[in-house]
Amino acid sequence: MSNALPNEQPEKIYLPRTSESESLKKIRHTTSHVMAMAVQKLFPEAQVTIGPWIENGFYYDFDKPEPFTEQDLKTIKKEMVKILKRKLPLVREEVSREEAQRRIKEINEPYKLEILEDLEDPITIYYLGDDWWDLCAGPHVENTGEIHPKAIDLESVAGAYWRGDENREQLQRIYGTAWETPEQLAEYKRRKEEALKRDHRKLGKELGLFLFADPVGPGLPLWTPKGTVLRSVLEDFLKQEQLKRGYLPVVTPHIGRVDLFKVSGHWQNYKEDMFPMMAEDEQAALAEQGFVLKPMNCPFHIQIYKNELRSYRELPMRLAEFGTVYRYEQSGELGGLTRVRGFTVDDSHLFVTPEQLDQEFLSVVDLILSVFKSLQLKNFQARLSFRDPASDKYIGSEEAWSKAEGAIRRAVQTLGMNYFEALGEAAFYGPKLDFIFHDALDREWQLGTVQVDYNLPERFELEYVAEDGIRKRPVMIHRAPFGSLERLIGILIEEYAGDFPFWLAPVQARLIPVSEVQLPFVKEVAQKMRSLGIRAEADTSGERLGKSIRNAEKAKIPVMAVVGAKEVEANTLSIRTRAAGELGTIAVAEVLEKMENAIANQENF
Ligand SMILES: [Zn+2]
Ligand SMILES: [Zn+2]
Structure with a gap:
């Protein structure tokens, strides 16, 4: 049984295959x-x-x-x-x-x-x-x-x-x-070399997406403008999907009273992993009346739920937040984005009646599948993390567990997913569904999870008024399709080997003038693109054309537009893409339209 608290980071970002004979x-x-x-x-x-x-x-x-x-x-x-x-x-x-x-x-x-x-x-x-x-x-x-x-x-x-x-x-x-x-040795060396090339720490630096600075501290990434654009695109995409599905956005603070985390149980189970870090005597003083940085968002969302007496008519209530949390991870475990001390969870807490659990769970899984599809993550399995029937360490009734596990099983079956059951992998408060992703090098990474929770509603004495006027206890679903923005971006960099799909790329197009004469035209077209929401930039480096093209290739920018005298004359762009190579000369208006369509449909240009 895992003692993991809701939305805990998995022990390992990827689980190496162990099929050794x-x-x-x-x-x-x-x-x-x-x-x-x-x-x-x-x-x-x-x-x-x-x-x-x-x-x-x-x-x-x-x-x-x-x-x-x-x-x-x-x-x-x-x-x-x-x-x-x-x-x-x-x-x-x-x-x-x-x-x-x-x-x-x-x-x-x-x-x-x-x-x-x-x-x-x-x-x-x-x-x-x-x-x-x-x-x-x-x-x-x-x-x-x-x-x-x-x-x-x-x-x-x-x-x-x-x-x-x-x-x-x-x-x-x-x-x-x-x-x-x-031959096996050669294949191993090839995979190792490929993994090094795709290493998100190396690529993240080369593409200028994020950095770590010693004066700030280990495990605390700093996001550059390009990396921040990437984060925003991912955030906006999921926020839009959530709005379509009836989620309600909330914002909660980064710190809260220790007492809050005593009720949730985080303080008792988790205080060594919480900030601020302190000696034991200081911890004792803090335990009385201090504030701590939040390691999880759940208790805050619960307060919003608890603010009023809720009616069954308001349920399911889906509170969603890109909530930044802080956890003290051992410094030896910190490397790149896969395990960090400050990270943003694409968090949501769904408060549902027991009768709604089935349908709501299905909707959550459906959302996650559509997110993965957009991100072009195809090869994954669902791990159904259930309780060990021989153990008595789980809270909640036998009936509640059977129902929750049944809801999870029905959801994956209804959606025709590739899944396996892992007995004993449940959290003590409820079963969960974990998404295990297999990347291009056949490595396994854990992405998002969905967890059914009977524990926190009990601890916080959550209620709703049922149809018959009786006060009842809701069930909570914790879910995070990305897991965290940091971890997802680390995985995406490695999966795409730095070649982001057009709709996600921090810079989508770079316009390169053959000589300085074309620079005003290039700047004008780049500006037009930006006004349409296309992330375009003009190459103002003054480098020779060959060098500029190599620079754009190194930066893995999906679309390059070269502009010479002929292009200015005819109001066209000479287009070359990373996905399809040379596309030839295309009218500016047509390029703009194609780009807008590609972004809207999350397609390659
Ligand atoms: Zn030996
Ligand atoms: Zn939670």
Whole structure:
């Protein structure tokens, strides 16, 4: 069961695929030993610690006074290939604890003594050849000839502490990768390179969308004009969709009394993650009468609901806000937009009668699907996060849970969605529906969620007057199709590899004069475009044409319009798009009309 509070950021932005076969695990584990053996042959002073297999490969931690260099990695790999070619058998031996201690002392490796202390009997060691061995429980391949020398590589060196304890010895960790075939290794390298190219931290910088500044602090992105335009386009798009579907916009403050968050339960469960950060004694003082930055919007929207006694006629009530919240995330987890300390949730809280839950849930999912469609996110699954029937840690009645889970299941079935059920993944207050998106590199990212909540209506004693005049408790739905603007933009940058669809691009068109003579015409057309809501800019750099075109390409601007003497004469533009290449010379009026249509229909130009 997840203890997640409503709209909590997922633990990981993407969940790497873990479909590794047993034989691949054996290959990776054995290759790590081969690397350790090679290292100790080349650097006899190096001490071996631990070396597990991991996703895509393996690592080993070494204690060695001199740092490993790039050249060292090459030499180590050559030595590894020699070991593989010798087809050395891996021989398992069971020994007594005393015998293990004796052999460790013989080779003088104190780290192994510490490792031995944690091992349970029987102690097993594996020999690789006649004289190199390590404490290990396996499993391995039979002999090193089973590992293809062209299917392995060494990747990088990083610092690590013994036992992950910063007060202990500083070690050097060598990361490597190992596969069954050279083709698999090549495919892995291609994907890795592609992922680096698409990295939103790198692209975000190159496209000038956002930045982090040390004096501001980690996890606190600053949005540039271009990035802010992108945010606004996304916000306006969802706000329009919501208005069409009967949502009511609200705005709530960034701070609120601690007491509010005691009623909601955030303070009890979550105070280490709330700002301001304080020592424990200060926290105690704050707990009495302080104000905190909001980590979530729900309690504020609840106050708006509670402001009047509501009638069933007013329900469902859908309060929506792009609410900026602040959460103290560990600084080690902060990198790019995927996990940040201040972020804007496309939040909404729907207050519904139990009878309305089914229909309302369906409408929410329908909205989310239409949002994904507009964003061209096609490949996703719905995860139905339900309770574990064997656990009693959930609040709310059996009947309420069955109904809520039924509503979620019916919604995805009605909409014909690709879904799977995950028992035990529900929040304690209710089941949820999570959207798991598979990107162009087949990585998994969690996008928005919809959550059914019986808990907060109870804690805040929410009511409505039912048709029969009796006061009843509404059910709440928390939902955020984007999750957060920050996370969504990070995902979109990677999915599009920086090539935003025309309707989303921060700059949609750049007009480039062949020489300064055409500049007044270019400026005039750009201004006309802007007056029609097209995000156009004139290239006033004075660069040579070739350079200007390259600059526009680097900035991944969807439409480039080149203007020479002929174009001015005929009132035309020479159009080149990223999606379709050269379109030739087109009349200005026609370009404007096509652009307006493309934006309205969210199509490419
Ligand atoms: Zn092993
Ligand atoms: Zn909420």
